[in-house]
Amino acid sequence: MGDNRFSCSGNGAGERFGIEASRILDACRDRDCFEDVRVFLTCGGEELIARTGNVRVKCAEIVASNISVDPVQFNIGFYTVLVRFYVRCEFEVCVPMGQSQTIEGIAVLEKRVVLFGGQSNVSIFRSKACDNFCATPEPVCCGHNNPEAVIEVVQPVVLGARILEECNCHCCCCCCDIPAAVADSLGGALGGDQNGDNRYLTISLGLFSVIRLVRDGQLLVEATEFCLPDKECTGVADEDPCGTFRQMPFPTSAFCPNNTAPASNGNGNGRGRCCGNS
Numbered sequence: 001m002g003d004n005r006f007s008c009s010g011n012g013a014g015e016r017f018g019i020e021a022s023r024i025l026d027a028c029r030d031r032d033c034f035e036d037v038r039v040f041l042t043c044g045g046e047e048l049i050a051r052t053g054n055v056r057v058k059c060a061e062i063v064a065s066n067i068s069v070d071p072v073q074f075n076i077g078f079y080t081v082l083v084r085f086y087v088r089c090e091f092e093v094c095v096p097m098g099q100s101q102t103i104e105g106i107a108v109l110e111k112r113v114v115l116f117g118g119q120s121n122v123s124i125f126r127s128k129a130c131d132n133f134c135a136t137p138e139p140v141c142c143g144h145n146n147p148e149a150v151i152e153v154v155q156p157v158v159l160g161a162r163i164l165e166e167c168n169c170h171c172c173c174c175c176c177d178i179p180a181a182v183a184d185s186l187g188g189a190l191g192g193d194q195n196g197d198n199r200y201l202t203i204s205l206g207l208f209s210v211i212r213l214v215r216d217g218q219l220l221v222e223a224t225e226f227c228l229p230d231k232e233c234t235g236v237a238d239e240d241p242c243g244t245f246r247q248m249p250f251p252t253s254a255f256c257p258n259n260t261a262p263a264s265n266g267n268g269n270g271r272g273r274c275c276g277n278s
Helices: 043-049 243-244
Strands: 006-008 015-041 053-071 080-095 099-116 148-153 157-164 202-222 227-229
Touching: 015 043, 043 080, 043 099, 043 148, 043 202, 053 148, 053 157, 053 202, 080 148, 080 202, 099 202
Parallel strands: none
Antiparallel strands: 006 227, 015 099, 015 202, 053 080, 080 099, 148 202, 157 202
């Protein structure tokens, strides 16, 4: 939409306006290597792992996260941010007669950091369009006003997978701790925590992330009010589809080969962005 233009009312001179925005108090970036994280498989997947020794990762993608922010005792203004990432994984395993089968599972990654989030002794309440004087009152949830944690993360890089005979993998939770909404993203029900053959599928993942703590703040900025777009909304004419097609720009880039070699993680697995597209 590079052809959009905006016009503003007034004499064009900048005026000062107060706005409310999220102020970044502290932030950090990190690259984490999660090695030998147990994958909680579906019931069918556990049966296949019990009788196979050859497995490879097809893809892995983050499907959900859980974030908690708690103050650090005896260190006023600092907060612990605990993040759990739920990663849906697809694997290909070899079965008898030279065939392969796809299985699914959930890996749970946990990350903890300490950041400065400042102090606030006020309770913040916000009105809603449907609120009225007799509406149910909004409770004070915590007794103190914690900052908000914002997490930015790319899809995990697959570093490898293997089957372990003993459960010496890195686990931060058990199968019953996985939320139902996450388990429902799989094609079948999750199996239990116990495996009769003592064989466990693990995965190693690399993760790039940025974590920051923010609080609402009031800022005074130079701005011009009442910006309206100059471009009018136009629809597609159903009477002349060929005329609409002729006005479309020719997709030159689609006919140009990409000679740049894709990035490789060194194990042939690639990074998982394909879940749900296979």
